[in-house]
Amino acid sequence: xxxxxxxxGPIALTVATPLTAQAIxxxxxxxxxxxxxxxxxxxxxxxxxxxxxxxxxxxxxxxTVEGTGDLDLTLNLVDGAGACGTACVASIDDGFSGDPEHLxxxxxxxxxxxxxxxxxxxxxxxxxxxxxxxxxxxxxxxCQGATALTGSLTNQTTAGYTNDxxxxxxx
Numbered sequence: 001x002x003x004x005x006x007x008x009g010p011i012a013l014t015v016a017t018p019l020t021a022q023a024i025x026x027x028x029x030x031x032x033x034x035x036x037x038x039x040x041x042x043x044x045x046x047x048x049x050x051x052x053x054x055x056x057x058x059x060x061x062x063x064t065v066e067g068t069g070d071l072d073l074t075l076n077l078v079d080g081a082g083a084c085g086t087a088c089v090a091s092i093d094d095g096f097s098g099d100p101e102h103l104x105x106x107x108x109x110x111x112x113x114x115x116x117x118x119x120x121x122x123x124x125x126x127x128x129x130x131x132x133x134x135x136x137x138x139x140x141x142x143c144q145g146a147t148a149l150t151g152s153l154t155n156q157t158t159a160g161y162t163n164d165x166x167x168x169x170x171x
Contacts, residue, residue: 006030007116010050015059019130022047024071024121031076031118039076040093042120049117049130050080053107057134063119064100069126072097076118077105089115097124106137 003009005027013019027045053059065071074093090105107113119130140147147153 001028002026004048005046007048007118010048010116013049013051013117013130013132015051015132015134017132021066021127022119022130023127024073024119025125031120038091039078039088039118040074040091040120041076041118042072042074042093042122044121044123046118046120049119050114051117051132052112052114053105054112054134055107055110056136058104058106058137059115060133060135061103061105061117062100062131064129064131065098065124066127066129069128070097070124071126071128072099072122072124073101073128074120074122075101075103076120077103077115078118080114080116097122106141 004011011019024045024047027047029044029046031039031046032041032043051059051061059077061075061077063073063075065073072095074091076091077089079087079089090103092101092103094101105115119128
């Protein structure tokens with residue numbers, strides 16, 4: 001199998017350099033236990049990339065099925081420790097064949113972080129394009145940088161912010 005079939009030989013992503021014609025159908029199904037790390041692994045082929053995220057930066061990843069392909073992809077970011085990471089740091093699976101996958105992750109660890117991106121497939125045929133970018137999120141994107149409410153604020157927006165806090169039904 002190709003070296004990037006497992007976490008032992010990932011392809012290094014150069015942020016802001018798109019990768020196109022990324023085949024996945026000839027790869028093995030090496031990572032499909034979502035319970036082990038809390039990711040959205042699928043039950044078919046997968047391919048592994050590595051990416052370094054500087055502290056305080058937002059990594060944005062987009063995987064888009066090319067042409068008439070009908071791949072049903074998932075994106076999983078895992079820490080780079082061990083054989084293939086020990087914890088999922090972010091994942092996405094929209095559940096629809098042919099749809100693009102979009103994943104945002106902000107590194108708030110205090111140091112640069114090398115992560116593994118496992119692109120997984122529920123099935124289908126074709127190739128995909130993978131794009132990545134880094135940006136500095138707004139300071140008040142998290143509680144530690146909250147904007148003080150004094151009087152009334154107008155023209156506020158959530159554009160450029162990430163969903164850092166998942167909602168829970170309290171009652």
